[in-house]
Amino acid sequence: MDVPHRQYFSPRSFHELFLLWDQYPEATLFAGGTEILQGQTNFRFEIPSIILHLGALEELKKISRTERYLEIGAMVPLAEILSLGKLLPPFFIATVEGMATPLIQNLATIGGALCARKRASDIHGPLIAMDAMYELRDANGGQWISASRFQYLREQRIIEGKKVLSRVRIPLETWNQFYYIRFGSYPSPLPYTSYGCILMVARVEKEVLSDFRFILTGKQVLRNKEMELKLLGSQLPLEQSIIEQSLKSWKEGYQKLWNQEPYIWEVSSRALEEALVHHLTI
Structure with missing residues (x-):
């Protein structure tokens, strides 16, 4: 069986890298290689024909x-x-x-x-x-x-x-409250978007919520800044009406996606409520 001709370059400077990239515009940049190899199960790996390896760039x-x-x-x-x-x-x-x-x-x-x-x-x-x-x-x-x-x-x-x-x-800033969970698994019988992680980070000062971030990372990254801004300045513990309004804002922000991926809505809304009720401490 013929082995396809492959070319491998390891530039030592950015100048050399971009010269090679101009010469071979179809080349693939190679760092650790994990994405290229991910999901390949054959004994013989499929790799790009032209590789620009970044490992020699000390910077x-x-x-x-x-x-x-x-x-x-x-x-x-x-x-x-x-x-x-x-x-x-x-x-x-x-x-x-x-x-x-x-x-x-x-x-x-x-x-x-x-x-x-x-x-x-x-x-x-x-x-x-x-x-x-x-x-x-x-x-x-x-x-x-x-x-x-x-x-x-x-x-x-x-x-x-x-x-x-x-x-x-x-x-290098201080965040004194956080909540992190992973959901789903890979590989999974669920849709490709149905695994990832959810993160809440917050800053609480004198029983007041001064900063708040809530982010879901999966196939997409979801963040509702409008919901986050409405929470700032709230006294802790949060009133039930504020929690319900936050859940409503989160749902309205990605309604189309929730219709396609009800599992993501279920997991993320449960995580948001958990974060607001149990992980914002005084």
Whole structure:
């Protein structure tokens, strides 16, 4: 049997990367390779014919910290992120731990997880909640965009031109309340959207809810900012009328999706009520 001719490049600089990408526009960027191999069951793996491996770009492997931010290079494996421990909030660590087995955590990178095409990786949730920023590099330099903006562009598949996610910048702020659950499983007899995670993070000051984020991550990332804003300034514990209004807002925000995926509505509404009633403590 003939073996297809394949080409593999490992550029050592961004300049070299974009020169090669211009020369081979059909090339596939390769980080940890977990998405390419996911779901392949044949003894012989199907891999792209032209690969640009990012592993030799040392800049993508760096972790740095300032008083306000933690910056993580896109090629940093999930296992190395977990080793940072208390530098990151517990809900972020819990999300990363729940994403993959230890073996996969050693292979998968934060950049690869964020750029996955098949579905939104769980890691989008905490990064959006923490107002993280991502640096996108092209041949002319870098541009910072918000985690939520990046996720929108990823979902719509409208990131224009040849761009590489190079760094993730996470604000070092304190969130003193959180609630995190995973739902469904993969592979699953349920629809493809019917597994993922739900995250609530909040900041409570003197029995008042000063900040609140509630995010569902599955095939899509769902967040109702209008509902979140209405909760700010509420006295704890929340009145039943406020809880009911929040559930109503969450339902109205994604009514079309709930009609298609009643399981997601059931899980997310139950999680929202649980978060509001039992996980916002004084």
